[in-house]
Amino acid sequence: MAEAITQPMAKRSASSFADYAPTYGAAAALVLLILANVVLTPNFADVDNFRNILVQVTPTMLVAIGMTFVIATGGIDLSVGSLMAIASAVAAVSLDYGAYPAMLAALVVVTLIGAFNGWLISTFKIQPIIVTLAILIAGRGVAQVISNGGQLIPFSNPSFEFWGKDSLFGILPVPILVMAVIIGLAIFILRATIFGRHVIAVGGNENAARLSGISVNRTKIMVYALSGLLAGIAGLIYTARLGASDASQVGQTIELDAIAATVVGGTALTGGRATVIGTVIGALIMQIITTSFNMNGIKFSYALVIKAAIILFVVYLQRPKSH
Amino acid sequence: MTNEPLLRMQSIRKVFSGVVALDDVNFTLERGEVHSLVGENGAGKSTLIKVMTGAYNRDGGEMFFEGKPVNFRTPEEAQNSGVVAVYQEVNLLMFRTVAENMFLGREPRRFGLIDWNKMYREAGEVLRNLGLQIDPKAVLGSLNIASRQMIAIARGVSLGAKILVLDEPTSSLTEREVGLLYDVIRRLKEQGTGIVYISHRFDELYAVCDKVTVLRDGKFIATRPLAGLERIDLVCLMLGKQREDLERKGATAFGEHHEAQAVQPLLETENLTRGRRLRNVSLRAGRGEILGMAGLLGSGRTEVARAVFGADAVDRGKVSLEGKPLKLNSPNDAIKAGIAFLSEDRKAEGIVPEWSVRENMTLAALPALTNLGVVSRAKQNEIVEKFMRRLGIKASSGEQKIRELSGGNQQKVLLARWLCKNPKFLILDEPTRGIDIGAKGEIQSLINELADEGLGVLMISSELEELVEGSSRIVVMRDGECAAELRGADISQDSIINAMAETN
Numbered sequence: 001m002a003e004a005i006t007q008p009m010a011k012r013s014a015s016s017f018a019d020y021a022p023t024y025g026a027a028a029a030l031v032l033l034i035l036a037n038v039v040l041t042p043n044f045a046d047v048d049n050f051r052n053i054l055v056q057v058t059p060t061m062l063v064a065i066g067m068t069f070v071i072a073t074g075g076i077d078l079s080v081g082s083l084m085a086i087a088s089a090v091a092a093v094s095l096d097y098g099a100y101p102a103m104l105a106a107l108v109v110v111t112l113i114g115a116f117n118g119w120l121i122s123t124f125k126i127q128p129i130i131v132t133l134a135i136l137i138a139g140r141g142v143a144q145v146i147s148n149g150g151q152l153i154p155f156s157n158p159s160f161e162f163w164g165k166d167s168l169f170g171i172l173p174v175p176i177l178v179m180a181v182i183i184g185l186a187i188f189i190l191r192a193t194i195f196g197r198h199v200i201a202v203g204g205n206e207n208a209a210r211l212s213g214i215s216v217n218r219t220k221i222m223v224y225a226l227s228g229l230l231a232g233i234a235g236l237i238y239t240a241r242l243g244a245s246d247a248s249q250v251g252q253t254i255e256l257d258a259i260a261a262t263v264v265g266g267t268a269l270t271g272g273r274a275t276v277i278g279t280v281i282g283a284l285i286m287q288i289i290t291t292s293f294n295m296n297g298i299k300f301s302y303a304l305v306i307k308a309a310i311i312l313f314v315v316y317l318q319r320p321k322s323h
Numbered sequence: 324m325t326n327e328p329l330l331r332m333q334s335i336r337k338v339f340s341g342v343v344a345l346d347d348v349n350f351t352l353e354r355g356e357v358h359s360l361v362g363e364n365g366a367g368k369s370t371l372i373k374v375m376t377g378a379y380n381r382d383g384g385e386m387f388f389e390g391k392p393v394n395f396r397t398p399e400e401a402q403n404s405g406v407v408a409v410y411q412e413v414n415l416l417m418f419r420t421v422a423e424n425m426f427l428g429r430e431p432r433r434f435g436l437i438d439w440n441k442m443y444r445e446a447g448e449v450l451r452n453l454g455l456q457i458d459p460k461a462v463l464g465s466l467n468i469a470s471r472q473m474i475a476i477a478r479g480v481s482l483g484a485k486i487l488v489l490d491e492p493t494s495s496l497t498e499r500e501v502g503l504l505y506d507v508i509r510r511l512k513e514q515g516t517g518i519v520y521i522s523h524r525f526d527e528l529y530a531v532c533d534k535v536t537v538l539r540d541g542k543f544i545a546t547r548p549l550a551g552l553e554r555i556d557l558v559c560l561m562l563g564k565q566r567e568d569l570e571r572k573g574a575t576a577f578g579e580h581h582e583a584q585a586v587q588p589l590l591e592t593e594n595l596t597r598g599r600r601l602r603n604v605s606l607r608a609g610r611g612e613i614l615g616m617a618g619l620l621g622s623g624r625t626e627v628a629r630a631v632f633g634a635d636a637v638d639r640g641k642v643s644l645e646g647k648p649l650k651l652n653s654p655n656d657a658i659k660a661g662i663a664f665l666s667e668d669r670k671a672e673g674i675v676p677e678w679s680v681r682e683n684m685t686l687a688a689l690p691a692l693t694n695l696g697v698v699s700r701a702k703q704n705e706i707v708e709k710f711m712r713r714l715g716i717k718a719s720s721g722e723q724k725i726r727e728l729s730g731g732n733q734q735k736v737l738l739a740r741w742l743c744k745n746p747k748f749l750i751l752d753e754p755t756r757g758i759d760i761g762a763k764g765e766i767q768s769l770i771n772e773l774a775d776e777g778l779g780v781l782m783i784s785s786e787l788e789e790l791v792e793g794s795s796r797i798v799v800m801r802d803g804e805c806a807a808e809l810r811g812a813d814i815s816q817d818s819i820i821n822a823m824a825e826t827n
Contacts, residue, residue: 192697193696193698194696197698201686205671205676207666207668208666208671208673208675208686209675209686210653211634211654211664211666211672211673212654212686212687213653213655213658213659213687214655215653272675272676272677273677
C-alpha cells in the first residue's frame with residue numbers, strides 16, 4: 001500500500017504491441033518529414049534519392065542498432081566511431097591476404113575491443129561512459145598507427161568494394177541489403193531470444209536479473225561486443241564505398257548521431273526499454289534532415305542547429321506522460 | 324464557522340483505462356480528527372489520497388473543503404488550500420539545513436535576497452509549536468530518520484496545512500520515535516488540523532486514530548469510531564468476511580506445523596563464514612519442512628540466504644542439497660541445483676517495473692520456455708495463466724505492467740517466478756513484508772501448501788507471530804551466528820526474543 005502511493009500509475013496498461021512499437025511521436029515525425037520534403041524539396045520524391053538516403057544512412061543505422069542494445073542495458077558506447085576507424089584500417093592494410101580474410105580480421109579485432117569494453121564495465125564496475133570514452137580516444141590513435149600515421153590508404157579490390165559500391169540486379173545496393181538483414185535480425189534478437197530478453201532485464205533491474213540467474217556480466221560483455229561488431233561492419237561498408245581507408249576521419253562523431261537516433265526512436269537512456277524499429281525510424285529522421293538540407297542548399301551550419309531543434313522536439317513528444 | 328466538516332468527499336469515482344479504482348466512495352474528515360484509512364492492497368486507499376491531494380483528477384463525485392466545493396487539479400493547488408500529503412519516502416535535501424528544507428521554494432525574502440534570520444526564526448517557531456527540539460540550522464543529513472520525518476511534517480504545517488495526509492509515517496521509526504510522532508499528532512489535533520493516517524499496524528491505529536474508514540476493492544465499506552470497535556471486527560470489514568468464519572478458521576489459516584519427513588536433510592550448510600557477517604553457520608532443513616529464521620536487523624539472517632543462494636561469495640563453508648555438495652559462485656548455480664530465493668527488497672531486487680506480469684513471472688524460467696532458442700509466447704502464457712489462477716493474482720491480464728499492481732500481487736508474481744521452475748528448496752526473505760493482511764494470509768497458506776507438497780522452505784521473518792505460527796523449527800541468528808535452535812514446545816515469541824537478546 002505504501003509503495004502503491006508513490007508509484008506512478010500508467011493511464012494505459014501495456015499491451016505487448018506497445019512494448020515493442022516505436023513511440024508514435026517518432027513515426028509521426030518521420031512521416032511529416034517525408035511529406036514536407038515531397039512537397040517542398042525538388043526531386044525528393046525520386047527512387048534514386050530514396051536509395052541514396054538509405055545507402056548514406058547505413059553506417060549510422062548499424063552503429064545505432066548496436067547502441068540500442070547497449071542503451072537497453074543502461075549503458076552507453078562512445079567508442080563506436082573509433083572502432084569503425086580501426087576496422088577500416090585493419091581491413092585496408094591486410095587486403096593483400098584477400099578481401100574476406102581482411103574483413104574477417106577487422107571484425108574480429110573490433111568485436112574483441114567491444115568485449116574488452118564490456119569486460120571493464122561489468123567486471124570492474126567502471127562507468128560505461130568513462131570506459132568507452134577512453135577507447136574512443138585510444139582507438140582513434142590505434143587506427144592511425146595501423147594506417148601508418150593516419151594516411152589515406154586507397155585500394156582497388158573488387159571483392160571488398162562490392163560491399164560498398166555494388167548493387168544486386170542493378171537496383172538494390174549491397175549496403176541496403178546488409179542493413180535490412182541486420183535490422184531484421186536485431187528486431188528478432190531483442191524481441192524473441194533469451195539474450196534479447198536478458199538485455200532488457202539487465203537494464204530494467206540489474207539486481208533482479210542477477211538474482212533470477214541471469215549472468216549480468218556476460219550479458220553486458222556480449223552487448224558491447226555486438227556494438228563493436230556492428231561498428232566494424234559499418235566501418236567496412238563505409239570504407240568499401242569510399243574505395244579508401246581514412247583512419248583519421250572514418251566515423252568521427254558517429255556516436256552522437258547513433259545516440260540521437262536511438263533516443264529519438266524511443267529507447268530509454270535509463271535502460272529497460274528499447275525498440276529497434278524506433279531506432280531505425282530515428283536514424284532515418286536524422287538522415288532525411290541532413291539530405292534534404294543539402295538538397296535545398298541550406299548551409300551545413302544552419303542544418304546542425306535545425307537538426308538539434310528537431311531532435312529536441314521529437315524527444316519532447318515522447319516524454320513520459322504523467323497521469 | 325459552520326457545522327460543515329473540514330473535508331467531505333462524496334460518491335468519488337476514479338477509473339483507470341476502464342478499471343474502476345474508486346466507486347462511490349465517501350470520506351469525511353472533521354477538524355482535529357485523526358482518521359485512519361484502511362483496506363487490503365488494491366482497496367483504493369492510495370487512489371483516494373491522490374484524488375484528495377490533487378495528484379489525480381476524479382472522474383465523478385464531489386468534494387467539499389470547509390463547506391465549499393473544490394476541485395484540486397494539481398498537488399500545488401491542494402497545498403495552497405491547505406491539503407498536504409507527507410509521504411513515507413520524504414523528498415528532502417540532505418545537504419541543506421532544516422529551515423531551508425521547510426521553506427524550500429518559498430523562502431522569506433528581503434531586498435530580493437533570502438532573509439535568513441526570518442527563515443530560521445519562523446522555522447524555529449513551527450518546530451517549537453510541534454514540541455520538537457530540533458535546531459533549524461542543523462543540516463538535515465545529520466539528523467536521524469525520525470527527525471527527518473518530523474521535518475517533513477513540520478514543512479507541511481508551515482505550509483499552513485489544515486489537512487495532513489500521513490502515509491505509513493512509522494515504517495522507518497523505532498518504538499521510541501513513534502512516541503515522538505504521536506506527540507506531534509496530538510498537538511496538531513489540538514490546533515484543529517485534520518489528519519488522514521495510513522498504516523498497516525493496528526496498534527498504531529488504536530493508539531492514535533479517532534475513526535477508521537474501510538475500503539475494499541475500490542468501494543466504500545464503512546466509517547466507524549475506533550473506540551469500541553474490536554480488532555477482529557475491523558479485520559472482518561477489511562476482508563469482507565463474517566466473524567464466525569474467521570473464528571472457525573483462524574485469521575491466517577497458517578497454524579499447521581510440519582515436521583521434517585526424511586532422515587536425510589534436503590539442504591545442509593556447514594560452517595558458512597563470510598567476514599564478520601556470517602560465522603560458522605551450519606543448518607539443516609528437511610523436505611516438507613518450514614524452517615523459520617529469526618534475528619534482528621544485521622544479525623546475518625539475510626546474509627545466510629544470500630550465501631546459500633550464491634549471491635554473495637563466502638570465505639569458507641559448504642552447502643549441499645540432497646547430499647550433493649554445491650559449488651555456489653553465482654545465483655545461477657543455485658538455481659540450476661533447484662534453489663529459489665525471494666528477496667526481501669521487492670522493488671530493488673525483485674520486479675522489473677517496466678515489464679508485464681508475464682515477463683516478470685517467466686524471467687528466471689526463460690531458457691526452459693523456448694523453441695530452438697526463440698522464447699515461446701504460448702509456453703509463457705501457459706505458465707502465467709496457471710499461476711495467476713493458483714495464486715489468485717489480481718491483474719487485468721498477464722500483460723498489465725507489474726508496477727501497476729499492489730505490493731501483495733507483485734509479491735505473488737515473484738513467488739510464481741520461482742514456483743514455475745519447480746524448485747526443491749525455497750528461501751523466503753520477509754515474504755509478507757509491507758503486504759496487506761488479506762494477501763498476507765494467502766501467501767502464508769500457500770507456503771504451507773508448498774511444504775505439504777514436499778518443498779523445503781527457509782522462511783526469514785521479522786514478524787515473530789508469523790514465525791511461531793508457520794515454522795516447524797526456528798533458528799535464531801545473532802551477530803552472524805546461530806544463537807539458538809527452537810523446536811516443538813520450545814517455540815514461542817518469548818523464547819525467540821530471549822535468544823535474540825542474549826549477550827555472549
